Amino acid sequence: MKAYVFPGQGAQFTGMGKDLYDQYEEARELFHKANEILGFDISKIMFEGSADELKQTKVTQPAVFIHSVVLAKMMGDHFKPDMAAGHSLGELSALTAIGCLTFEDGLKIVSERAMAMQEACEIQESTMAAILGLEDDMVEKICRETDGVVVAANYNCPGQLVISGAVPAVEAACEKLKLHGAKRALVLPVGGAFHSPLMEPARERLARVIEKTEFKNPICPIYQNVSTFAVRDTDTIKTNLIYQLTAPVKWTQSIQEMIKDGATEFIEVGPGRALQGMIKKIDRSLDVGQASA
Structure with missing residues (x-):
């Protein structure tokens, strides 16, 4: 069986999507539509922007979404998933690619998600850190024993877990984790504590948009970050998508x-x-x- 997976924030690069734009008329139409929906020329930033420009949350999330969804659409009949999943933001790309959301609605949700997360980041100084070489249960235990808000946020693969929370708590947890044998405990250059309780204001804002958006039955099951198992019911998909902002990305468990x-x-x-x-x-x-059109 064939599974299609969609990346999240951090996958962006200068020139992303330019080959699709140059090659396909339908792709050009989607890029122009994206510019109209967002109210700025995201195509130009994707094709020519600097790494710093692409790193802005309001740019990064829509850019990765647009690239992924346009690529899936340009695959045409070759895009035949038996199942799908997306890492964090990639879940919205996956849902759009498998017909649960229209391109327009998917992009509007992504844009709102990016703005809501950026706003939440400004309320409290927060960050994330990559922990390498420790068992998940040990990382979870240290987070529970550390004062302040710090939680396991991204279960990426065995031996690689990202923690998230308030800056002092994340830094304190990193020191404890190194003492307990972590090969690395590296604070990441991100502007906020994604997939932690500190994203609650963003979750509330995103919920309002998702509740007003029409979701259709997808062409295949999606394995969502929050629940990890196959889902096709639109009400469940919506609920999981809303809670994804404050819950961990259970990527390892989803793939398993x-x-x-x-x-x-x-x-x-x-x-x-x-x-x-x-x-x-x-x-x-x-x-x-890797998918190709």
């Missing part, structure tokens, strides 16, 4: 569930190759690859 349900081939749709690396660390026997 997809394998259990029969996935043998994983295809990454969008910029970068980060998900392929994570999936190989989860199960080296899997066939992984």
Whole structure:
């Protein structure tokens, strides 16, 4: 069975999507539509912008979404997923690619999500840190024992877990984790504590938009970050999508569930190759690859 996976924030690069724009009339129409919806020329930033310009949350999230969804659409009849999943933001790309959301509605939600997360980041100084080389349960235990807000946020693959929370709590947890044998405990250059309780204001704002948006039955099951198992019911999809902002991204668990349900081939749709690396660390026997139009 074939699983399509969609990357999240951090996969962006200068020139992303330019090949699709140059090659396909339908792609050009979607890029122009995106510029209109967002109210600024995101195509130009994607094709020519600096790394710093692309790093702005209001740019990054829509850019990764646009690249992923346009690529999926340009694949035409070759895009035949038996199941799908997306890492954090990538969940919205996946839902759009499998017909649950229109391109316009998906992009509007992504834009609102980016703005809401940026706003939440400004309320309290917060950050994230990558923890390498420790068992998940040890990382969870240290987070629970650390004063302040710090939680496990991204279960990327065995031995790689990202924690998230208030700056002092994350820094204190990093020091404890190194003492407990972490190979690395590296504070990341991000502007906020994504997938933590500190994103509650963003969750509330996003919920209002999602509740007003029409979701259709997808063409295949999606394995969502919050629940990890196959979902097709639109009400459940909406609920999981709302709670994703304050809940951890259970990527390892989602991939394991997809394998259990029969996935043998994983295809990454969008910029970068980060998900392929994570999936190989989860199960080296899997066939992984990059989508092309």
